[in-house]
Amino acid sequence: MDRHELYRLQADLCQTLADPTRLEILDLLNDGPLPVKAIVDATGQRQTKISQHLAVLRQRGIVRADRVGVEMHYAIADPRILDACHITREMLLDRLRRQGELADRFAAVLDGGAIRRVS
Amino acid sequence: MDRHELYRLQADLCQTLADPTRLEILDLLNDGPLPVKAIVDATGQRQTKISQHLAVLRQRGIVRADRVGVEMHYAIADPRILDACHITREMLLDRLRRQGELADRFAAVLDGGAIRRVS
DNA sequence: CTACGATATGCGCATCTTCGAATGTATAGG
DNA sequence: CCTATACATTCGAAGATGCGCATATCGTAG
Structure with a gap:
C-alpha cells in the first residue's frame, strides 16, 4: 500500500462526505439507528434521493444497514x-x-x- | 443561517478535501510553509496542476499564501x-x-x- | 397467489471536476 | 529594456456526480 493509494482512499472518503444531504443523514443517525422512512420524513426529501445517498454511504462503509421486519435500519458504522x-x-x-x-x-x-x- | 446552509458549506469543505493531490499538499504543509516549487518537486506533479489545486485550497480558505521575494509561500490556515x-x-x-x-x-x-x- | 408498503435500482440529463496545453503576469538580474 | 524564473489563469475535453422518473425487489398480510 503506497502513500498515493492512501491519499486516493482518503479522498474517496471525503468525497462521500461532500454532500449536504449525506451530512444531514449522518447528523440524524448521530442519535441512533433509523429506518429509511424516518430519514425521508425528517429531511423532507424524496425517498429515491435518500435511498441513493444511503446506498453511497453503505457502499463506502460509512453506514451499516440491518433488516428489522419490513424496514431497513441504518446506523453509523464508525x-x-x-x-x-x-x-x-x-x-x-x-x-x-x-x-x-x-x-x-x-x-x-x-x-x-x-x-x-x-x- | 439555517441548518441546510451549514450543511452546504460543510459539504463544500469536504469537497475541497476530496482530492488526492490536495490531501498530499496539506500533508506537505503540515511541517511548515513551502514555496510552490517545493510542492511541485515533492509531488512530482506538473506545476500547472499544483497551482490549480493551490488556488482551490486558497479560495476556500484552507491555505494562506504569502509572497517571499519571487516565491509564493503556502501555509495551512487552520x-x-x-x-x-x-x-x-x-x-x-x-x-x-x-x-x-x-x-x-x-x-x-x-x-x-x-x-x-x-x- | 395477490396486493401493498418499504426500499432499491436503472436510465437519461444537466452540472461539476480534473487535467493538460497554452498563455499570462510579475519580479529580479543583467 | 530584455530575459529568466516562479507562479497563475484560461480553455476544452473526458469523466464523475446528483437528481427525477419510472420501475423493480422484498417481506408480509389477506
Missing part, C-alpha cells in the same frame, strides 16, 4: 466519522463568527462616515 | 483541518487492517481446504 464532521463544522462556525465580526466592524466604520470622508 | 484529516486517515487504516485480518483468516481457511470440501 462513530469517528462524526468527530471529523464535528471538527469541520466547528471550523466553519468559527469562520462565520469571524466574518460576522468583520461585518460588524465594517458597519461601524460606515456609520461613522469614515468611508465617505475618504472618498 | 491547523484543525489536519486533525480532521488525521481522523479519516486513522479510520481508513483501521479498515485496511481489518480487511487484512479477514484476508488472512480467509487464506487460512482456503489452506485448510474447507472451501473445497464445501463445493
Whole structure:
C-alpha cells in the first residue's frame, strides 16, 4: 500500500462526505439507528434521493444497514466519522463568527462616515 | 443561517478535501510553509496542476499564501483541518487492517481446504 | 397467489471536476 | 529594456456526480 493509494482512499472518503444531504443523514443517525422512512420524513426529501445517498454511504462503509421486519435500519458504522464532521463544522462556525465580526466592524466604520470622508 | 446552509458549506469543505493531490499538499504543509516549487518537486506533479489545486485550497480558505521575494509561500490556515484529516486517515487504516485480518483468516481457511470440501 | 408498503435500482440529463496545453503576469538580474 | 524564473489563469475535453422518473425487489398480510 503506497502513500498515493492512501491519499486516493482518503479522498474517496471525503468525497462521500461532500454532500449536504449525506451530512444531514449522518447528523440524524448521530442519535441512533433509523429506518429509511424516518430519514425521508425528517429531511423532507424524496425517498429515491435518500435511498441513493444511503446506498453511497453503505457502499463506502460509512453506514451499516440491518433488516428489522419490513424496514431497513441504518446506523453509523464508525462513530469517528462524526468527530471529523464535528471538527469541520466547528471550523466553519468559527469562520462565520469571524466574518460576522468583520461585518460588524465594517458597519461601524460606515456609520461613522469614515468611508465617505475618504472618498 | 439555517441548518441546510451549514450543511452546504460543510459539504463544500469536504469537497475541497476530496482530492488526492490536495490531501498530499496539506500533508506537505503540515511541517511548515513551502514555496510552490517545493510542492511541485515533492509531488512530482506538473506545476500547472499544483497551482490549480493551490488556488482551490486558497479560495476556500484552507491555505494562506504569502509572497517571499519571487516565491509564493503556502501555509495551512487552520491547523484543525489536519486533525480532521488525521481522523479519516486513522479510520481508513483501521479498515485496511481489518480487511487484512479477514484476508488472512480467509487464506487460512482456503489452506485448510474447507472451501473445497464445501463445493 | 395477490396486493401493498418499504426500499432499491436503472436510465437519461444537466452540472461539476480534473487535467493538460497554452498563455499570462510579475519580479529580479543583467 | 530584455530575459529568466516562479507562479497563475484560461480553455476544452473526458469523466464523475446528483437528481427525477419510472420501475423493480422484498417481506408480509389477506
